[in-house]
Amino acid sequence: MFQFSEGKNFALGRFLLFQLSSLFLLTPLNSQNFSPKTIIANSEELILVTEIRSDKSRTEKVYGASEFLKKEYSPASTFKTYLVLSLIENHIVDPEExxxxxxxxxxxxPRLLNLRDALFYSSNDYFEKVFPKLGKEKLDLTLRKIGYLENSKSNSKVEDWWIDLAGLKHGGKIKLTPKAVHSSWSKIFENGYGFSKGIMEEWENTLFWSECTDRSVRVYGKTGSWEGSFWFQGALVKSENDYIIYTILNRNKSGSRTGTINRFYELTGCKVPSLE
Known part of the structure; x- marks a missing residue:
């Protein structure tokens, strides 16, 4: 505890104590553990972060290779996130089967995978097997409903993205800016798509990655690797109105799927789950 003498020292002491008390009032301890630490981006790396707090404040930050923001890239297997939504919306698969x-x-x-496993491991085989029950027409309706291609310069119509069944693993001809990819991911946790609570809960369950007990949050994610782009989209969710959304795009020649996953967990201070 500080001790001060009379006069100027006493006045100075009161001032310092006021400043210290104000600091603790403005920076709650629980938010210190949750907010993202300062990010220093690596070469050929772009990181977008959106933070939503329980007081309804919102912050958006961009780190790294800003030149990537002006270009469109394949969403790679992050596209499967919205393929899964269409499967759930149309009751095509039992998520536990x-x-x-x-x-x-x-x-x-070969191994047995349920819907959540298929997203976690980004299985191409799983989605090629279940897709015929859904079909392109129903998937197009879902993509149109959520405005997935609204900001795409490369695809003027939703129907134009299709290549073939194998193209499901990267979204066919779809090209999107990193901000568009990030926005689509962020809307999931903002409940910005207008689906029922049941559909949203089932969808989020398939995107679950791990518990981060050190930060008292649940981690959700999706990887993507295609045409020299390595994506990881992550979410740290403390509560319905308190979460942080990340999108990482790595275009380094030495990049990899596993490396981008590890990068996300390094940034968030959470333990990487078993990838086996």
Whole structure:
């Protein structure tokens, strides 16, 4: 505890105590543990962060290679996030039903995967097997409903994205700016799409990655790797109105899916879950 003598020292002491008390009032301890730390982006890396707080404040920040903001890239397997929404919306799959998949990039393949597993491991085999029950027409309706291609210069019509079944793994011809990719992801946790609570909860459950007990948050995510772009989209959710959204785009020649996952967890201070 500070001790001060009379006169000027006493006045100075009162001033310092006031400043210290004000600091603690303006910076609650729980927010210190939740807010993102200062980010220093690596070369050839773009990071977008949106923070929504319980007091309804909103902050948006961009770090790194700002020149990427002006270009459009394949969303890669982040596209599967919205394919899953269409599967759920149209009641095409039972999220808990397991399907045998044989993707070469998935550890211990062939293995049985449910819907959440298929997103976590970004299985191409799973979605190619279930897609015929959905079909392109229903998927197009979902994409149109959520405005997924609204800001795309490369796709003037929703219907123009299709290549073939194999193109599902990266969204076919779709090209989007990083801000458009980030905005689509952020809207999930803002409940900005207008779907029922049941659909949104089921959708978010498929996007779950891990518990971050050190920060008392749940982590959601989706990877994407295509045409030299390595994406990780993550969300730290403390409560319905208190969360942070991340989109990482790495276009370094030495980039990788695993490296981008690790980068997200490094930035957030959370433990990386088993990727096996």
């Amino acid at each position: 397991k399907i045998e998949c044989a993707d070469k990039h998935i550890p211990n393949s």
